[in-house]
Amino acid sequence: MTSRQMVLGMQFSGGYGAEPGAWRLPGANLNSYTDMDQFVRYAHSAERGKVQLLFIADTPVLDMDLTHHAPRQAIDPMLLLTVLARETERIGLVTTASTTFNEPYNLARQFKALDVISHGRAGWNAVTTSTPAAAANFGSSVPPRAEKYERAHEVIQIVQALWGSWEKDALLLDVEGKRYADMDKIQPVNLQGRHVASRGPLPIPPSEQGQPVIFQAGGGGYGLELAGRYASGVYANPYTIEDARAQREALRDAAKRAGRNPDEVKMLAGFMPTIASSREAALERRRFLDEVVDLHQRVRYLGTMIGLPLDPDQLDQPLMAQQLADAMPSPHDPRSVRALEVAREGWTLRDVLAHGVIDYHPVVAGTAADVADHMQEWFEAGACDGFSIALDGFHDGYDAFVDQVAPILQERGLFHEDYEGTTLRENLGAHEQYGLDLRLSQQARA
Amino acid sequence: MTSRQMVLGMQFSGGYGAEPGAWRLPGANLNSYTDMDQFVRYAHSAERGKVQLLFIADTPVLDMDLTHHAPRQAIDPMLLLTVLARETERIGLVTTASTTFNEPYNLARQFKALDVISHGRAGWNAVTTSTPAAAANFGSSVPPRAEKYERAHEVIQIVQALWGSWEKDALLLDVEGKRYADMDKIQPVNLQGRHVASRGPLPIPPSEQGQPVIFQAGGGGYGLELAGRYASGVYANPYTIEDARAQREALRDAAKRAGRNPDEVKMLAGFMPTIASSREAALERRRFLDEVVDLHQRVRYLGTMIGLPLDPDQLDQPLMAQQLADAMPSPHDPRSVRALEVAREGWTLRDVLAHGVIDYHPVVAGTAADVADHMQEWFEAGACDGFSIALDGFHDGYDAFVDQVAPILQERGLFHEDYEGTTLRENLGAHEQYGLDLRLSQQARA
Known part of the structure; x- marks a missing residue:
C-alpha cells in the first residue's frame, strides 16, 4: 500500500470531552479532570486504534467560567504526558507550550526529557500566546504581534540547538576505560537573540527519534512562516473544504519558501464528531x-x-x-x-x-459511517493530511471512534493498519532532524 | 511510642549514586541516567523501607566534566517525580526548583499538578541559584544576594497564594443541578511584587494534603529567614555534631522569630554511608x-x-x-x-x-551497625531531626540500607515502623497549610 494515508491525532482537553457539558454524560467519571487513570484508559483506547498521536492544547491561564462547564485544559500538560509516556508504547505525545512566556532552556529540557522517557514520542506545539489574562499570570502584557513572532523564532531555534548540544554518540559508558562521556561531543550553544538567550549544553542525550517533533498552530503570515520553517505538523481550523485547501496550499508554499519539501509538513484539520447508532441518537446526545x-x-x-x-x-x-x-x-x-x-x-x-453549526470545528453528528464519509471526502479533496479529532465526550467516544470509525477508514485504505515504527517521527512520516535544521542555516548564509 | 523519631530522605542524583564513580560498580545498570524503570526500582526499595521521602537536588545547568563522572542530576526532576508518583504509593517526592530563574505561575502549576497526581506527596525545595553558568542558560547573570532573596520571598508567597486560589470545596460536580464548580471559590490572587507578579487563579483543585510542602536549603542569614518563615524541612550540610546543633538551633530560632512553633521545621543532615559486610570491604568499595x-x-x-x-x-x-x-x-x-x-x-x-574525609557530607564506611550507630549518635545529640542520605551507589545501596540499616534503627525505636498516613504532610509531621500562611500575614500586619 503506497497510496497516501491520513494522520490522526486525538485532542485531550480537560479530561471529559470537547463539549463543555461532557462531564454530565451518563457513565462519565466525574473526577476525570484530576484522575490520571482515566486519561491512561483513553490513551490505551487510542493506541489500540493505531491513532498516531495525542494532543493537549494549552494556554497558561484559567480564563473560563466553570459554573456549568468543565475545564478546557489539563492540570499540567507536561506532567500528564509523562504519565502517558510510561503507560503507552507507540502513540505520539504532543502538547502546546508558549514561546511567549517560557524560557527556551526550560522548554528544551522538559520536552527532551519527555522524549527520552517516552522513547522518542514527544512533540512540541510551539505557539505564541495572545491572551491578556495569560500574560497577567506572568506579571506581563501581550507583546505586539511582530515582536511575539520574532521571539518565537529565537525560542524555537535555541530549543533545537540545545536539543542537539549533546551529540548522538557522546555517551561512552566505558567501564574498563573509565570514560563515561566524550566531552568534545557535549558543547555549549551560546545563542544570543534579541529576546532570549541560552548557553547550554542541555544535560540530556538523544532519544530514539533524536529530538521532539515540532508542531505549530495559528494562522496569518507570521504563523505560516513559522510553520513553513520548523513544523512537521500543523493544527488548522478550517470550516469548509475550500478554506482547508487554501490553507494547506499556503502552508505548503511556506515550506517551499523555507527550502523544504512540502510533504514534510502535515496539516491536521480540527474535527468534532459525535458518533451514535443513528443521526437521531446523535442529535439527542448533543441536545x-x-x-x-x-x-x-x-x-x-x-x-x-x-x-x-x-x-x-x-x-x-x-x-x-x-x-x-x-x-x-x-x-x-x-x-x-x-x-x-x-x-x-x-x-x-x-x-x-x-447539529454543531456554531462549534469551533466542523461537526458531524451521526453514525460511524457518516463520520468516516466526512473524513474521506475532506482527505480525498486534498483539504488536509489528517485530522485533529475533538471527541464530544471521551468516556464512550474514544472506544466508539476506535471500534467503529477507524475500522471503516482502514477498510477503505485511508488509515494505516498498524504503527509504522516506535517513534513519533516514524509514525508521522516526519523528516530526520537533530539539533538545528542545517538547511535553514544554509539558507540564512545564502 | 511517643518519643521523637527521625525523618529519612533519600537523595536521587543522576541515577547511579552519590559517588561520581558509582556508574562503574559491578552490577550497576549503565543506562541508569535515562532509564526510568531503574529509578522506579529504587523508589520501591525506599518505600519498602518506609523512608519518608525521595529528594532530587537540581541546578538548571550541566557544568560538570562527564569524562569520568556520571551526571549529578536528573534529566528533569519534575518529570522524574511524575513517573515515581504513578508507581509508588506513600513515599514523599521532593525536588529543588530555583526561585531565581522560574516564574511563580509555572512553579505553582507544576508542583500542584504533581501534588494532585501523587495524591498529596509533593514537596518543593525552594532555593536561589548562584551558579553563573546556570544564569547563562537563561541569558542572565546571577543577581546580588539581597535581590535574589527578595525575589525568593515574592516567588514563594505568590506560589502559595496561587495554590490556595482554588478553594478546597470549589468543585461541585453536581450533575442534576448542572453545576461543575463554584466560581466564587476560584479567585485571582493579583499579587504584584518588585520582581515577579501573577494574577491567577491556578487551574488546579487541592490535593489530599492541600498543597505541596516547602523545603529549603542553603544557609546564611537570608537562607535562615526564608526557612524560618516558610519551610517544613531544611537540607543542611553540617560536618560535625557541634556544627549541626548550632545550625539546628539557629533554624529553630528563625522559626520562632517568624511566629512559628520550631518543631514545625525539621532539619535533615546530609549523610553519605557506604554499607558493606565489614569496614575493610567498605574501604575496598570506596577505593x-x-x-x-x-x-x-x-x-x-x-x-x-x-x-x-x-x-x-x-x-x-x-x-x-x-x-x-x-x-x-x-x-x-x-x-x-x-x-x-x-x-x-x-x-x-x-x-x-x-574514608571519605573530603566528601561533601560526613561519610561512614562500614557495617550497617556502624551506619546506624552514627545516625543514632547525631540524632540523640539533637544534631538533626533526620537525615538526607546520599548512598554511594544505588544499585545495591538502596536494598542494603533498607534491609540492613533501617531495621536496626526501627529496633532501637529511632525510626517509624510504618508510614503515619498517605500524604507527605502526614508522614513528615508538617503543619496544615492551604494558600499563604495566615500567621505570616498577621505578623506582617502587627
Whole structure:
C-alpha cells in the first residue's frame, strides 16, 4: 500500500470531552479532570486504534467560567504526558507550550526529557500566546504581534540547538576505560537573540527519534512562516473544504519558501464528531450536552450568522417561511452557509444548534459511517493530511471512534493498519532532524 | 511510642549514586541516567523501607566534566517525580526548583499538578541559584544576594497564594443541578511584587494534603529567614555534631522569630554511608569508586587540610612520624579534624581518602551497625531531626540500607515502623497549610 494515508491525532482537553457539558454524560467519571487513570484508559483506547498521536492544547491561564462547564485544559500538560509516556508504547505525545512566556532552556529540557522517557514520542506545539489574562499570570502584557513572532523564532531555534548540544554518540559508558562521556561531543550553544538567550549544553542525550517533533498552530503570515520553517505538523481550523485547501496550499508554499519539501509538513484539520447508532441518537446526545450551554445567546448569534433578528422564544420551533425567505449567510463567519443549510431542513432552532453549526470545528453528528464519509471526502479533496479529532465526550467516544470509525477508514485504505515504527517521527512520516535544521542555516548564509 | 523519631530522605542524583564513580560498580545498570524503570526500582526499595521521602537536588545547568563522572542530576526532576508518583504509593517526592530563574505561575502549576497526581506527596525545595553558568542558560547573570532573596520571598508567597486560589470545596460536580464548580471559590490572587507578579487563579483543585510542602536549603542569614518563615524541612550540610546543633538551633530560632512553633521545621543532615559486610570491604568499595577521582589533586588538598605539603607520590604510604608531629587541622575546613584523626590511625593516604574525609557530607564506611550507630549518635545529640542520605551507589545501596540499616534503627525505636498516613504532610509531621500562611500575614500586619 503506497497510496497516501491520513494522520490522526486525538485532542485531550480537560479530561471529559470537547463539549463543555461532557462531564454530565451518563457513565462519565466525574473526577476525570484530576484522575490520571482515566486519561491512561483513553490513551490505551487510542493506541489500540493505531491513532498516531495525542494532543493537549494549552494556554497558561484559567480564563473560563466553570459554573456549568468543565475545564478546557489539563492540570499540567507536561506532567500528564509523562504519565502517558510510561503507560503507552507507540502513540505520539504532543502538547502546546508558549514561546511567549517560557524560557527556551526550560522548554528544551522538559520536552527532551519527555522524549527520552517516552522513547522518542514527544512533540512540541510551539505557539505564541495572545491572551491578556495569560500574560497577567506572568506579571506581563501581550507583546505586539511582530515582536511575539520574532521571539518565537529565537525560542524555537535555541530549543533545537540545545536539543542537539549533546551529540548522538557522546555517551561512552566505558567501564574498563573509565570514560563515561566524550566531552568534545557535549558543547555549549551560546545563542544570543534579541529576546532570549541560552548557553547550554542541555544535560540530556538523544532519544530514539533524536529530538521532539515540532508542531505549530495559528494562522496569518507570521504563523505560516513559522510553520513553513520548523513544523512537521500543523493544527488548522478550517470550516469548509475550500478554506482547508487554501490553507494547506499556503502552508505548503511556506515550506517551499523555507527550502523544504512540502510533504514534510502535515496539516491536521480540527474535527468534532459525535458518533451514535443513528443521526437521531446523535442529535439527542448533543441536545443533552447543550443543556449547560447558553442557548438563548446562541440563538441570537445564529441570527447574526443567517441575517435574521432571532428571538430565543423560537428555540423549539423551526424557521418560518418568511424567515427562510429573508435569510442570508453572513460573509463574516465561514460556518454560516452550513448553518442556513441545516435550518432549511426544517429543524427547530434547538436542533439546528445541536447539529454543531456554531462549534469551533466542523461537526458531524451521526453514525460511524457518516463520520468516516466526512473524513474521506475532506482527505480525498486534498483539504488536509489528517485530522485533529475533538471527541464530544471521551468516556464512550474514544472506544466508539476506535471500534467503529477507524475500522471503516482502514477498510477503505485511508488509515494505516498498524504503527509504522516506535517513534513519533516514524509514525508521522516526519523528516530526520537533530539539533538545528542545517538547511535553514544554509539558507540564512545564502 | 511517643518519643521523637527521625525523618529519612533519600537523595536521587543522576541515577547511579552519590559517588561520581558509582556508574562503574559491578552490577550497576549503565543506562541508569535515562532509564526510568531503574529509578522506579529504587523508589520501591525506599518505600519498602518506609523512608519518608525521595529528594532530587537540581541546578538548571550541566557544568560538570562527564569524562569520568556520571551526571549529578536528573534529566528533569519534575518529570522524574511524575513517573515515581504513578508507581509508588506513600513515599514523599521532593525536588529543588530555583526561585531565581522560574516564574511563580509555572512553579505553582507544576508542583500542584504533581501534588494532585501523587495524591498529596509533593514537596518543593525552594532555593536561589548562584551558579553563573546556570544564569547563562537563561541569558542572565546571577543577581546580588539581597535581590535574589527578595525575589525568593515574592516567588514563594505568590506560589502559595496561587495554590490556595482554588478553594478546597470549589468543585461541585453536581450533575442534576448542572453545576461543575463554584466560581466564587476560584479567585485571582493579583499579587504584584518588585520582581515577579501573577494574577491567577491556578487551574488546579487541592490535593489530599492541600498543597505541596516547602523545603529549603542553603544557609546564611537570608537562607535562615526564608526557612524560618516558610519551610517544613531544611537540607543542611553540617560536618560535625557541634556544627549541626548550632545550625539546628539557629533554624529553630528563625522559626520562632517568624511566629512559628520550631518543631514545625525539621532539619535533615546530609549523610553519605557506604554499607558493606565489614569496614575493610567498605574501604575496598570506596577505593574502587575513587578510581575515577583525581587522587593526586585530593592528596594535595588533604595536605592543606592538615597543614602539610603532601606529595602525590606518597599516595600508597601512610604519614611518616615527622609528618604526624607537624600536622595541624586547618580551621578553614570543618572536615580537617576528622581527616587528621583517620591519618593518625596509620592508613595510607589512598585509604585516608577512601574514608571519605573530603566528601561533601560526613561519610561512614562500614557495617550497617556502624551506619546506624552514627545516625543514632547525631540524632540523640539533637544534631538533626533526620537525615538526607546520599548512598554511594544505588544499585545495591538502596536494598542494603533498607534491609540492613533501617531495621536496626526501627529496633532501637529511632525510626517509624510504618508510614503515619498517605500524604507527605502526614508522614513528615508538617503543619496544615492551604494558600499563604495566615500567621505570616498577621505578623506582617502587627
